[in-house]
Amino acid sequence: MDLTPYIDTLRRELAVAAEAGGDEARELAERLIAPLESATRLTLLNVISAAMDEITRELAPGSVDVRLRGLDPDFVVTLPPSDAEAAQAAPPVEPLRAPVPAEGEEGAAARVNLRLPAHLKARAEEAAGREGLSVNAWLVRAVSAAVDGGAGPRTPEKSQAVGHSLKGWVR
Incomplete structure (x- = not known):
């Protein structure tokens, strides 16, 4: 799954919002775009992983795994046996x-x-x-x-x- 179109959309939306604030806001937005790209990509990956966990719980005994290929996620679907x-x-x-668990064990993951x-x-x-x-x-x-x-x-x-x-x- 290519995340680039989603990140590009966010970049354009940020630029449009900065236009309303004038030159100073536009310059600030341009400086923030690069660092925000990696944070946005990581946040999207976290959302996708959480969604795959929920789908896997519903699909059991099948599963959906998310694997990172370069900068983009890849999905692996294992269907339940017929x-x-x-x-x-x-x-x-x-x-x-x-x-x-023995007494005193918290069971923290x-x-x-x-x-x-x-x-x-x-x-x-x-x-x-x-x-x-x-x-x-x-x-x-x-x-x-x-x-x-x-x-x-x-x-x-x-x-x-x-x-x-x-x-x-x-x-």
Whole structure:
């Protein structure tokens, strides 16, 4: 998506508004146009990213991602799987459960930039889609399980219920 026409329109509107203020206002507007271009571009990118987040929430398990190509955003749409594709998908995997935060943890979010190989990103998107989660939510659960999973030795446990048998790992 080329943002230049929108920025040019804003530039023209600023010039028209400055004309009403006389020569001094016009000169000030000319000095402000260059620094305002980068701020305007960044603001537009923030608006587009917020819109894509809302669209992705509505489209789940599909998604819309915004990628920066040079100075302009590019959209990548991942459609939800069709019913036929979902029927052929692997059997459902038990979702990862995020542990309850320990006492005193605030749960404040921190931003992390993560670069994944394209094939791994696609697999993460598929796994998140199978669980009906956003990729971010799925990654948060996966990281939480990985970090907390190594906290101690695991021992196999068997159920004592009559007629039922459970297998698995517990801590």
